[in-house]
Amino acid sequence: MHLPDDPLAAAGRALRDQRAGLLAQAAALRADLAGIAAATAGADGDDEHDPEGATIAFERAQTASLLERTEARLAALDGALARLAAGRYGDCARCGRPVGAERLAARPDATTCVGCAR
Numbered sequence: 001m002h003l004p005d006d007p008l009a010a011a012g013r014a015l016r017d018q019r020a021g022l023l024a025q026a027a028a029l030r031a032d033l034a035g036i037a038a039a040t041a042g043a044d045g046d047d048e049h050d051p052e053g054a055t056i057a058f059e060r061a062q063t064a065s066l067l068e069r070t071e072a073r074l075a076a077l078d079g080a081l082a083r084l085a086a087g088r089y090g091d092c093a094r095c096g097r098p099v100g101a102e103r104l105a106a107r108p109d110a111t112t113c114v115g116c117a118r
């Protein structure tokens, strides 16, 4: 495909843009977690009876789950970029039919068509 507005090239750009944003987000979350760990390193670890300890534990759990979700999104984007490189981008992983330009525009890392995603 060598059209002026190549949809695959556009998808690749969208994927790489999202990936860069998520990488920055993941790095920030890792830094947050490191900061939380450093803040609790001096504490006596009595989370149960220290209200501030409970807050920090909650914050750490939230940050960790956010990082987990960010990394899952990154893995999905990497998969989409790999499919793009292999020439299989845009094919439904289930039925093999095209995922659809509209769906890919909304979700560049979509692996299934609307019908199979339901």
Ligand SMILES: [Zn+2]
Binding pocket: 092, 093, 094, 095, 096, 097, 112, 113, 114, 115, 116, 117
């Ligand atoms: Zn399908």
